Amino acid sequence: KAGVTQTPRYLIKTRGQQVTLSCSPISGHRSVSWYQQTPGQGLQFLFEYFSETQRNKGNFPGRFSGRQFSNSRSEMNVSTLELGDSALYLCASSLGPSGSNEQFFGPGTRLTVL
Amino acid sequence: QQQVKQSPQSLIVQKGGISIINCAYENTAFDYFPWYQQFPGKGPALLIAIRPDVSEKKEGRFTISFNKSAKQFSLHIMDSQPGDSATYFCAAKKAAGNKLTFGGGTRVLVKP
Numbered sequence: 739k740a741g742v743t744q745t746p747r748y749l750i751k752t753r754g755q756q757v758t759l760s761c762s763p764i765s766g767h768r769s770v771s772w773y774q775q776t777p778g779q780g781l782q783f784l785f786e787y788f789s790e791t792q793r794n795k796g797n798f799p800g801r802f803s804g805r806q807f808s809n810s811r812s813e814m815n816v817s818t819l820e821l822g823d824s825a826l827y828l829c830a831s832s833l834g835p836s837g838s839n840e841q842f843f844g845p846g847t848r849l850t851v852l
Numbered sequence: 853q854q855q856v857k858q859s860p861q862s863l864i865v866q867k868g869g870i871s872i873i874n875c876a877y878e879n880t881a882f883d884y885f886p887w888y889q890q891f892p893g894k895g896p897a898l899l900i901a902i903r904p905d906v907s908e909k910k911e912g913r914f915t916i917s918f919n920k921s922a923k924q925f926s927l928h929i930m931d932s933q934p935g936d937s938a939t940y941f942c943a944a945k946k947a948a949g950n951k952l953t954f955g956g957g958t959r960v961l962v963k964p
Contacts, residue, residue, distance in 0.1 A: 836948045
């Protein structure tokens, strides 16, 4: 069974631009969560989607948004990029929205903002 | 507000030794505690997880010990190998939803 895939793997943008990252969960998984990983702040939860609905949102500004499609694939968008948005963005998939469902992470998208 | 505190930040252990990483949490609503292993350039990989109704769980060389009253849990890596050199993260999750709250991470180096 294929794992979580994220595209692109690397991205370089300049301040003020916007970016869209994509995540394809493991086949059969319907829940997708996004995390930001930085050396200073560690791993921080961005948001969670299940059945095309945002179920939970972390403490990030409104410039960070996401969506989920009917095939469970998810995208996240960051508008008006800032230098501090440089990070590894990770997507995790799981079967459902609650319980001790195991979450499996993709390799991440490394975003660099210049 | 750091809800999951992890220590140490780094540790060096000799091959064959035991690596011990500790985590403490504040929110008693957490009811699922996974550990993740991350290699450079890779996403975190689920290693082992525990629920608070169990005090210990062992999978191969990896053991989680859980102390509900102290709100602490730890990962023991027995017979540490150079291939175990990675960053380890503890995490916690409430019953509803999939939001994981992570500890700050521990960089483990196993010397041959």
